Amino acid sequence: MSATESSINIARAAAKAASAKIADDIVAIDVSERLAITDVFLIASASNERQVNSIVDGIEEELSKMDLKPVRREGRSEGRWVLLDYANVVVHVQHEEDRVFYALERLWKDCPEVDLQLEDAPAGAESE
Numbered sequence: 001m002s003a004t005e006s007s008i009n010i011a012r013a014a015a016k017a018a019s020a021k022i023a024d025d026i027v028a029i030d031v032s033e034r035l036a037i038t039d040v041f042l043i044a045s046a047s048n049e050r051q052v053n054s055i056v057d058g059i060e061e062e063l064s065k066m067d068l069k070p071v072r073r074e075g076r077s078e079g080r081w082v083l084l085d086y087a088n089v090v091v092h093v094q095h096e097e098d099r100v101f102y103a104l105e106r107l108w109k110d111c112p113e114v115d116l117q118l119e120d121a122p123a124g125a126e127s128e
Helices: 005-020 049-064 096-102
Strands: 024-030 040-046 072-074 081-085 089-095
Touching: 005 024, 005 040, 005 049, 005 089, 040 049, 040 096, 049 081, 049 089, 089 096
Parallel strands: 040 089
Antiparallel strands: 024 040, 072 081, 081 089
């Protein structure tokens, strides 16, 4: 069993929102065969706490347009690693230092990546 089309669409929308806020190294991992509680982990990083929170704001704003609200949110006050749990998709926005330290991609390396269909945005492009 692999991630549902609905979960993949949510991950893609979140990834596009993160990209618009200049997130770094955006990756989605299909964890559906390993975890019964979710389909996709979306991971993105930023160089500072302020940008982490900006990316989180962008993702929440975009997914709210799809009538989606996180069932759980953790780490917002620190701005180092924010977790947004949308049930079938769990978004991790990490400070780049934390991302290197915790290496989620390495922990889930046996799971397939999801094609996020992100196009390279022009330098400095940011959503309004």
